[in-house]
Amino acid sequence: MSPAKISAGNNPLRDPRDLRLPRIAGPCGLVIFGVTGDLARKKLMPAVYDLANRGLLPPGFALTGFARRDWDDRDFAKVVYDAVKQHARTPFREETWRQLAEGIRFVQGEFGDPEAFERLRTTVEDLDRDRGTNGNHAFYLSIPPGAFPQVCEQLAKSGLSHSSEDAWRRVVIEKPFGHDLASARELNDVVSQVFDPDAVFRIDHYLGKETVQNMLALRFANQLYEPIWNANYVDHVQITMAEDIGIGGRAGYYDGIGAARDVIQNHLIQLLALTAMEEPLSFDAADLRAEKLKVLRAVRLPHDLGKHTARGQYASGWQGGEEVLGYLDEQGIDKKSTTETFAAVRVDIDNRRWAEVPFYLRTGKRLGRRVTEVAVVFKRAPHLPFESSQTSELGHNALVIRVQPDEGVTIRFGEKVPGTAMEIRDVTMDFGYGHAFTESSPEAYERLILDVLLGDPPLFPSHDEVELSWNILDPVENYWATQGQPDQYRSGGWGPASADEMMARDGRTWRRP
Template identity: 70%
Template sequence: MSADRWRNPLRDPDDRRLPQIAGPCALVVFGVTGDLSRKKLMPAVYDLANRGLLPPSFALVGFARREWSDAEFADTVKDAVREHTRTGFDEAQWERLAQGIRFVEGSFDDDEAFDRLKKTLTELDIEHGTDGNHAFYLAIPPNAFPTVLAQLKRTGMAVSGRNQTWQRVVIEKPFGHDLHSARELNALVNSVFPEESVFRIDHYLGKETVQNILALRFANQIFEPLWNSHYIDHVQITMAEDIGLGGRAGYYDGIGAARDVIQNHLMQLLALVAMEEPISFSPRELQVEKIKVLSSIRNIEPLAQHSARGQYGAGWQGSEHVDGLVDEGFPADSTTETFAAIAVEVDTRRWAGVPFYLRTGKRLGRRVTEIALVFKRAPHLPFDESMTAELGQNAMVIRIQPDEGVNLRFGSKVPGTSMEVRDVNMDFSYGEAFTVSSPEAYERLLLDVMLGEPSLFPVNEEVELSWSVLDPVLAHWAGADEAGDTPEHYAAGTWGPECADEMLALTGRVWRRP
């Protein structure tokens, strides 16, 4: 049965209110023994099955160097699912899913292993009904991409067959190390898979609150008229983590906060906030509008004053005293930043003159990701200064995690006989407004891969445009390192280095303390 015929013929394919069920297919995961697979991918596959969004003819194939049988791999997946499932473990549902679980032992340069993988997929197509549709998930280091892609090309597994079958590849970030390497990576991937078959995972785009940005803007008349430079003073986009590097020091050195978060997550959030209304919500129209924004971004000069970076030291994370970067195994002479902030502008009529401040860091005050649109002050306040001493600027804050929702801050009179105005908050929380918990980002994204729905996946041009914004900042920091101007230290549990505060203080602004 083909993927198209699997879908309910009574269902309108354009009706997005109804759940879409994936057609017959196999998901092949390279790097299946890693944390990403154990904590995110395997539980997401099970949760999709538990929600009835995977067909009986779905198969999961693991590829790794472990000497596992199919049953031993299934037990490993089962343990991961029990520990991390969102929807609760059901033995009957697990047994149905386990019927399609297979394992192939081998290394990436092992021709025989990939020949066995092809044989396994052929058997699943015939015996389990996966129908020739295969998605290859590269949850592996980027330096292993060329070998795996070459093997998929050599064996013919990357080539779609007849009867509208499909072959797709899923790539985890980072998408390159800079613009040059991103272009090389894109060319490599596209030499094996056409661009429409490439799905670059940015898990932030799978979060419900990120998708709600579009609904918030374009389904409501009250917000969109204010969403421009006439009313908005500046925008702050923050992704803060309260954890340190721990055992990831070796991986993180040479990458840093800017490459790890700003180039992908924060640039994509900026694009969704700043984009114009698309003609429709088709993947192509969304990508067109995001590309327009990314093409319009420019760094605010001079970079020495409008960028900041730092490395965390020891300090207090709540009531716990935590080690600094070097004590966690980071090289003492490394200049890789754990905090990064940049200031950019979007050169369009809507946003001319509005700075966008992007920041991310580890060992900050708390774990939070948010977008804050800070409004200009009222041009005239008919109050004495003492009446509004505690009044700040109006703000709309979109909370991405952990407490998903939207907050509006505005001025209100304090009860009493005197006229005193101070800030109050109007809060919308997903957890309180909806009885259904939000799916994990990887559930939505894996399902979209199987459905061939690319709306939430950055294309080549988006990746390269994001690097073109960040590359000058990285080059400036490299030059500063050579001159002895290394990242500034900040204590764990604070909100970053002083140079980040100075960056906003130049224009009389301050960072939010979420």
């Protein structure tokens, strides 16, 4: 039997070259710390059920929750059941639920209580015996970053973090991976003392989205795009993550973090790397990460951050037919807070492919609509055979990869307007996942949790990528810290005037998705 077959999904009977067969996790269990939080309830538990419903988890799969609540196994099973019924993507099937419920366990305790972790160790050992999990367990830290050191220390002391030749132990860490470069390094030091580097999975849920993965297919499976994916043809690139909601009940987390740390440092810089990187030797984790690292090392900030960055706070306004509060009026927010809810940054990439092609990254809350997209905007054609009046309504050609909510790809190009005159106007050609494929896209957490259980890391950023991302953002944050209050912008609009001025200095404008 070949080594490739032995390693594929921990299933020696599956040939990875047979695309008819899905990747199915081998015997294993998942322990979730922080099961009372929104992430566990809305994303993690439903994703586990959806994986089970699709037949991608082993029959003996075990799900263990750890929290302070005075629950027993049945109480926790009811919490999982309610989360699944409310948030699962796939239809509810009683047969799937019964099989999953047999492996649900709960351990009550504090993060700093050694006895609680001894109870967790006993529970894991019981599952190995009763459910056949074979010592394979992943620990999902859906908890505040400040609690990571304490939990990792307890996992080490109890022996829960120890992998053997016959069994694996892995840890999953949710963003933020620190709040600057120094804290990211401290966090990595803590985790690396307990888990091997290849056992650490840093979750960036955007990398689990089908559309993000499709960027690799779009670029490298098609001869159509790659020859023009460079500075000879591309004028600039805009990467946008816009939200139409405010901070909601996240004041405690969001204030002091801000839009740039929350979104640009991870999601948008990862999208930049996938957009700009060279073709990897393969899609294995090492090859994919190698190309992303090359790009991130080549990223350069402008010399004048005052002219090429922008930040803002949403003010009151109307959105979705109702009047909404401004950021400083939200419950739990200091009236003098300088935390930005909108951030825009220009970066350049110092390599031959992207020389003099600016990349514009922007994110914000309370904007015109919810959308995440990567727009590759091409240079104008010389229009030699046309009069200027004939092309007055023609803009730049663009290829737009829509990550959410309506996943797909749009191409904008010029066509003649029907009639006797030669008039050229922009038109669009659209590909939508929902129209082209009968199967709906899985949730990002489905893909990422399955990859953790399979030990497949290509979609997870390495610590080197995290450090380079902070290297890019830290100078911007340090500059903003000296600038006082962010600019105000109306809720329901597209950010502060300073963001438009930033683009105007370069002779460009933001897209209005």
